[in-house]
Amino acid sequence: MYKFPKPLSWGATIGVIAPASAAHRKQTRAGLDYLEQRGFAVKTAPNLTRGKFYLAGDDAHRLKWLEEFILDPGIEAIICVRGGYGVLRIIDKINYWRLAAIPPKMIVGYSDITALQMAFMRKLGWVGYTGPMVAPDMSGEFDTYSEQWLWKVLMGHPYPLTLENPPGEKIGVYREGSAKGTLVGGCLSLITPLLGTEYMPDLRGAVLVIEDIGEKTYHLDKHLHMLRIHGVFEQISGLILGHFVNCFPRNPRRSFTMEELLNEILRDYDFPVVTNFAYGHIKKRLTLPLGARVRLNTSPIEIEITGS
Secondary structure (H helix, E strand, O other): OOEOOOOOOOOOEEEEEOOOOOOOHHHHHHHHHHHHHOOOEEEEOOOOOOOEOOEOOOHHHHHHHHHHHHHOOOOOEEEEOOOOOOHHHOOOOOOHHHHOOOOOOEEEOOOOHHHHHHHHHHHHOEOEEEOOOHHHHHOOOOOHHHHHHHHHHHOOOOOOEEOOOOOOOOOEEEEOOEEEEEEEEEEHHHHHHHOOOOOOOOOOOOEEEEEEEOOOHHHHHHHHHHHHHOOHHHOOOEEEEEEEEOOOOOOHHHOOOHHHHHHHHOOOOOOOEEEOOOOOOOOOOOOEEEOOEEEEEEOOEEEEEEEO
16 A cells, blocks of 8 residues: 655645756746746756756756755745656665655656656555646746646545546547556656556556656567566456657657557456546646556546545
């Protein structure tokens, strides 16, 4: 059973860190302004907008600010400035023993942050929040749907909570059925490198949620088969597919479709599978508590977070 952090409170201090890549200055400033306008105090790591190449500083400094912000008792929650790349370089260097001595802390992010959330689930037993980040989502026009779901999930423990797609965007059903289990997942290309390591949560009976962006179709094919080869589909009780942005050519005659990939990969399994879930690198996205218990039904379609 995974442990929830305490809900975020209005006026609390939010720490903003860059454990992967640095963000653009203008977007970062706008996102920080948004949090302050919502009434939060904000504490920022010094590497949010500077680093080297695709990293927000060297591994030692990104690790330093990650651990210091988590251990800071004055910081109630952490929201990552962006994803990018870099977490896989440091998850084996984190001092989990030190972090285990404190209560769970809310850590919010997606994309590359998936690896951090999976490691914290496995090593610390903490629920992680896959949701909007400061620079890409809170700057400019923060989508109302995403904004409402973010604060609904972070500001309390509103469970049981039925997860609903935006109006007019219907959740699809690839395979009928029902399932219940722990919600595990995130960005697919960050999950597969963790399979078989000490940083991947237990998938037995889990409901797996996956999404991705910018993976060529044959890369996506590879990642799905990596799940199969590692026996993931023999362990999980259900599968939720979010959006796979820029992973398929516009002309379907140039490559496999997602349905064709699923037909090949999932033909020997019978767990329920839903598609077009409002989750991923998209404007209108749900915030999900990874590590919470979830119940999935397809007739009628209902995805409900039931809590711990």
